[in-house]
Structure formats: C-alpha cells, structure tokens
Amino acid sequence: MDDLENRLKKLREQHHFTQDEVAEYLNTSRQAVSKWELGKGYPDIDNFIKLGELYQIP
Numbered sequence: 001m002d003d004l005e006n007r008l009k010k011l012r013e014q015h016h017f018t019q020d021e022v023a024e025y026l027n028t029s030r031q032a033v034s035k036w037e038l039g040k041g042y043p044d045i046d047n048f049i050k051l052g053e054l055y056q057i058p
Contacts, residue, residue: 004039005036005037005038005039008036009037011051012033017054019033022051022054025050026043026047026050028047
C-alpha cells in the first residue's frame, strides 16, 4: 500500500497537474502541497475533500 505522500504525488502526476496548480485550486501555497508530498505535513479535512474532488475520487 502506498504511503499518503506517495499517493498524493502519484495522483497529481496522473492528472498532469503541477504543485502550483493544485495549490491554486486549494487556495494554499505550493510549499504546503510539497510538504504533503514529502510526508512533512498533511492536508486538513477540507483540503482532503477538495483533493478528492480534484482527482475525481469519491
């Protein structure tokens, strides 16, 4: 099973988004997205929901 950080990065890359594009969609910083993908932090519940919508995951 993938770690959360690997899954977030894989989903972003599969959808051909940059970290900047994801950050803009979530109204957060690129640095925050980078930290999530490096396992140095986690999105809050609102951002998890928005990521699910962005990546079309129910």
